[in-house]
Amino acid sequence: MKIYSYDSTGSKSLVDYEHFTFSGGEEHVRFNSTTFSDSTKIEIFERLTNSSKMVRLMIAVDALKRLTNENTPIELVIPYFPYARQDRVCVEGEALGAAVMAKFINSLNFSKVTIWDAHSDVSPALLNRVTNVEQISLLARCQELSQRLSNGELTLISPDAGASKKTIKISEKFDGIPEVIQAQKVRNLKTGEIVKTEIIGDVKGKSVLIADDMCDGGRTFIELAKVLKNNGAVEISLFITHGIFSKGLDVFEGLIDKIYTTDSFKPAYEYQANSKIDLTVIEM
Incomplete structure (x- = not known):
């Protein structure tokens, strides 16, 4: 967790603070009372990727409010919103995880x-009071990818209906130059397994870019890449905002040539490289 203090001139400084975890698992955060004497705004940046970080955030906010008598506005930046995928109740007896997390925040x-x-x-x-930074704004921070899209080198692939609107926005950002091809997947509703992937368009001889918001184990993109290769795509790249990659990058070997992601889920230095896949982490 990084905490920044802004003064009256708008200058931003990183705050040092004490943190440790007690043997019983309790989180402890302590700030220097003089640090925020001239602070006009406090900003907290955190990747909320586990429960301990959530508790630490809660403890830190309470400490900051007590120090400032709740007179200093506190902003939160959480690039990766946890439980975002649990945005509906699919089976009776489950929680609506996204709502639970939103209530906490x-x-x-x-x-x-x-x-x-x-x-x-x-x-x-x-x-x-939320601001959602759109995918296209994040992608635009990668000069190499922006250049390839703007000159028409890459054909955009939307992996499913849910990603279609975002993929079209990317094309529109580059004046409609990148062609957009829609893919669709069929799942077994009982097991969640992808049983079929189809591409609505011609990718033969083309370099393609699959764009989506999140990659966990990667099954969706593995199956899609297989179909793209079988249909003649010559180069397959993947742009993912939130690169979890829980099974590593090895699962993409021989299928995906380049992967672009941001540092929303973890810092760039924590990603494990793969000699056969060109990985670019866009540091924000």
Whole structure:
């Protein structure tokens, strides 16, 4: 967790603070009371990727409010919104995870909450005073990818209906030069397994870019890449905002040539390289 203090001139400085975890698992955060004497705004940046970080955030906010008598606005930047994929109740007896997480964040009463490339419209709708940084704004920070899209080198592939709107926005950003081809997947509703992937368009001889918000184990993109290769795609690239890659990059060997992601889920230095896949982490 990084905490920044802004002074009256708008200057931003990184705050040092004490943090440790007690043997019983409790999180402890302590700030220097003089640090925020001239602070006009506090900003917290955190990747909320586990429960300990969520508790630490809650403890830190309480400490900051006590120090500032709740007179200094506190903003939160969480690039990856946890539980975003749990934006509906699919089976009776399950929780609506996105709503639970939004309630937790809203209870801390931030003056502003910033997330990156929300999985769906549900998360931004549930959060108070939220700014959702769109995928296209993040992709545009990668000069190499922007150049290839702007000169028409890459054909955009939308992996499913849910990603279609975002993929079209990317094409529109580059004046409609990149062609957009829609893919669709069929799942077994009982097991969740992808049983079929189809491409509605011609990719023969083309370099393609699959764009989506999140990659966990990668099964969707593996199956899609197989179909793209079988249909004649000569180069397959993948742009993912939130690169979890829980099974590593090895699962993409021989299928995906280049992967682009941001540092929303973890810092760039934590990603494990693969000699056969060109990985670019866009540091924001």
